[in-house]
Amino acid sequence: MTHQDLFNQIQLKKSFLCLGLDPDMEKIPTHIVDASEDPIYDFCKAIVDEVQHLCVAVKINTAFFEAYGETGYATLGKLIRYIKTHYPDLFTIADAKRGDIGNTSLRYAKAFFEAMPFDSITIAPYMGKDSVEPFLTYEGKYAILLALTSNQGAADFQFKTANKKPLYEDVLATSLTYENASRLMYVVGATKADFLKHIRAIVPDAFLLIPGVGAQGGSLEDVYHNGANDHVGLLVNSSRGILYASRGTDYVEAAHKAAAALQGQMKKLLS
């Protein structure tokens, strides 16, 4: 998928919403848990089927599948194949936060770009260049580098000043020197919207994946006004706000309503 393809989808759907799938067995409606042989799959599938036309991307949090061991990992494979087969225009993200020495990162790239058909994967930058570049050798695929995350612990290191600038800025600037840097996107938490203008100046063309709108308190308007570029360049993620809008038998309708509300706000911002 190219930047242009993604921009086309944004224009078509009047949305830059990313649906985050963090399926938590303790929050999935009990009638699914009781009746289904694979409740996580059935729950995620039902939500995706219902809201796919309102979003341009789907982000699957691998931890919520790995927590169930081999069974969970098998569900992950089944789910990404279902999504890719039925909704090939959705940009898919493995939110996996991987990254290791070169020959190992190469295996993670194989895992998510070959063994599973994801379009992109989130990557931790700590190990530098040779831990990131293996993911950038795939045409039409993207590595989404952690820059400034939405959590409290972000303050531990990401704001530390190195060479007169905070570490997250250094991560952004350094990553632009990597081979095939045009295949990079970046994670920037919505709770850090004040920093978006500055970040956009460093990476003017890249798509930014923005978690933290809704449950974590970030504002969609602030994100758009500070972060959009001429291709929009934003994928704003919502997970819990959509998935757990209701825990009753009306969970699909409630998810639709929550996603439609976000898409409605996005449509307004885009016009």
Added chain:
Amino acid sequence: MTHQDLFNQIQLKKSFLCLGLDPDMEKIPTHIVDASEDPIYDFCKAIVDEVQHLCVAVKINTAFFEAYGETGYATLGKLIRYIKTHYPDLFTIADAKRGDIGNTSLRYAKAFFEAMPFDSITIAPYMGKDSVEPFLTYEGKYAILLALTSNQGAADFQFKTANKKPLYEDVLATSLTYENASRLMYVVGATKADFLKHIRAIVPDAFLLIPGVGAQGGSLEDVYHNGANDHVGLLVNSSRGILYASRGTDYVEAAHKAAAALQGQMKKLLS
């Protein structure tokens, strides 16, 4: 497993060797690939059976399993359960480089400490405190934080000076303030042996996991003399040097010989 248990094993086996399992289908002896239904499992099992008495730890690189999708992940589960059942005294490491916001790190902890019976997992520090602490809530389990890695890309960020010290030092010092910090260990590349004395001064009691001896050029003597504490406090990893000592039908004997050579050097250093 406690620090004391690990130290007891080191004294008993006269070894602080960690066997690294990075099974690469292109390097596994062809007679296994041709004959076995699960060559990665059979290869790893044969090596572990042969050298387990020479090492105190086994580090499994999850990427080399995930590269084969659901099948690979199932092999990972089968392998760690085999090792834990047959060799309960071996300290097991999921070399998985995970780390995410708190509720997600909690799922990775469940994945590797509950769904699979690992004793420890390697963690990337970029997202800070709440991305690490969920792993530290398990008694007898450890999070092994990346400090100074053995690869070239380590120079990108880990040596950047923040608050008058390099980032990796800041990672070490900051991590000591985390809750249950006594359940932390650290990754320090053997290629960075010059820094070990200084690192040991910051984290005097912690075990250090040291990759990079052998193939990557680090020296065992330098590592020991600069990094050992009164509980030894070192797990020196060898992967390729043992696994691929021979690609012929004598691969088990060759692996034994390579592991025994390292253990022999360790025995000398320990006496």
